[in-house]
Amino acid sequence: MMTFGALLGSLELGMIYAVLALGVFLSFRTLNMPDLTVDGSIVTGMAISAVICAGGGHPLLALLGAFAGGCLAGLLTGLLHTKLKIQAILAGILVMMASYSVNLRIMGKTPNIPLTKSETIYKIADRLLPPQYAGMVLNLVLLAVIIAVLYLFLQTRLGFVFRATGDNEDMVKACGVSCDSMKLLGLALSNGLVGLAGGMLAQNQAFADINSGVGMMVIGLASVILGEVIFGTKTLLRRLIAAALGAVVYRILMAQALYLGMETTDMKLVSAAIVAVALSLGLLGEKGSKLQLTRKQKGAQQK
Numbered sequence: 001m002m003t004f005g006a007l008l009g010s011l012e013l014g015m016i017y018a019v020l021a022l023g024v025f026l027s028f029r030t031l032n033m034p035d036l037t038v039d040g041s042i043v044t045g046m047a048i049s050a051v052i053c054a055g056g057g058h059p060l061l062a063l064l065g066a067f068a069g070g071c072l073a074g075l076l077t078g079l080l081h082t083k084l085k086i087q088a089i090l091a092g093i094l095v096m097m098a099s100y101s102v103n104l105r106i107m108g109k110t111p112n113i114p115l116t117k118s119e120t121i122y123k124i125a126d127r128l129l130p131p132q133y134a135g136m137v138l139n140l141v142l143l144a145v146i147i148a149v150l151y152l153f154l155q156t157r158l159g160f161v162f163r164a165t166g167d168n169e170d171m172v173k174a175c176g177v178s179c180d181s182m183k184l185l186g187l188a189l190s191n192g193l194v195g196l197a198g199g200m201l202a203q204n205q206a207f208a209d210i211n212s213g214v215g216m217m218v219i220g221l222a223s224v225i226l227g228e229v230i231f232g233t234k235t236l237l238r239r240l241i242a243a244a245l246g247a248v249v250y251r252i253l254m255a256q257a258l259y260l261g262m263e264t265t266d267m268k269l270v271s272a273a274i275v276a277v278a279l280s281l282g283l284l285g286e287k288g289s290k291l292q293l294t295r296k297q298k299g300a301q302q303k
Helices: 003-028 038-054 059-082 088-106 123-127 130-152 157-167 171-175 179-205 216-231 236-259 264-300
Strands: 113-114 205-208
Touching: 003 038, 003 130, 003 216, 003 236, 038 059, 038 088, 038 113, 038 179, 038 205, 038 216, 059 088, 059 123, 088 179, 113 123, 113 179, 123 130, 123 179, 130 157, 130 179, 130 236, 157 171, 157 236, 171 179, 179 205, 205 216, 216 236, 216 264
Parallel strands: none
Antiparallel strands: 113 205
């Protein structure tokens, strides 16, 4: 098993990925739309956060900027999909491609921005809390606030309409609500959370790199699926917490794979294997539930 320090590091990083997973959850599960903007919008968040921190700005302002940058990327994907009628997956690919150049310009045409000498929220936390646990406690507080705000939003009237758009778009249209507006809102909010995760990640690892977004969609998807399989989806709050905990479990599995001697170049293969296993477990669970329901119905008929 990995060391205690490695476990703490995995938990800390897993909570950042949990914010990413919540963003993916909104687009992939709530809106029922595959959004590939994630690989670009997370780097947008990292770039904005790093530039503001490196320029002497407040780290919290940097996180707000990262959230706003992610929202703009998601909004652009939504406009391509709803106004130009480009398929959602293709719109996401287009924005992801374009964001590479945009992110490079945000970073001053340099592929990497170091933050070792800049103020970050994690350095502030280290001064206020025991350094060994400071980052984990800070991430836990931020994650709890994000889950609470999301839960309260999704319980509002607007939140119910937003959730209904993914479940039954025709019904929402019949009620006189613009589905396009809900999609724009969902994609903006989803990528805003992804951008926020990128901002936190840049400050946590003390640098931003233009290539850091590769495979982030897979991480978010794996986290959501793992969480649903392991922790269940009975209530809305449980689904949100499951997505967040799925990211933590995913990060621990990845760290354990490294500890067992896997090469860092094999991590994408491990990620794909985790997603495949989680999907198969979910399918087996669905078949098991249907089988149990069939048996109960037969038993009721015999009685």
